[in-house]
Amino acid sequence: MSTTEERREGTVYERVQAGSEFADLRRRLRRFVFPMSAAFLVWYLAYVLLASYAPELMATKVLGNVNVGLVVGLAQFVSTFAITTVYVRFANRHVDPAAERIRHQVEGQVR
Numbered sequence: 001m002s003t004t005e006e007r008r009e010g011t012v013y014e015r016v017q018a019g020s021e022f023a024d025l026r027r028r029l030r031r032f033v034f035p036m037s038a039a040f041l042v043w044y045l046a047y048v049l050l051a052s053y054a055p056e057l058m059a060t061k062v063l064g065n066v067n068v069g070l071v072v073g074l075a076q077f078v079s080t081f082a083i084t085t086v087y088v089r090f091a092n093r094h095v096d097p098a099a100e101r102i103r104h105q106v107e108g109q110v111r
Contacts, residue, residue, distance in 0.1 A: 012109040016105060016109075025095065025098040028094055028098070029095055032090055036087065043076070
C-alpha cells in the first residue's frame, strides 16, 4: 500500500477504531464501567458524608463494640471485591473475546 493510499484510508488502527465491532466493544464496556463506577463513588461518598455529618448514627453500637461506622467501612471493602469479581466475569465473557477478535483482525492486516 502506498503512502497516499494509507493517508486516504487511514492506518490499520484508525480503520479498526472506525469499525462497528470496535464501536460495539467500546459501547459495551462503557455501559458497564460508567454506571458501576458512579454507583461505587456514590456509595463511597455516602460513607464519607455519614462519617462527617452523622457521627451519632455511625457510632451506634451494633454488636458489642462494633458500630455502624465499622460495619459500613468493612462493607466498602466487600463491595470493592464484589465489583472486581463482577467486572472480571463481565470482561471474560464480553470484552476479552471481542478484543481478541479485533486483535486478530489488526494482526492480519498489519502483516
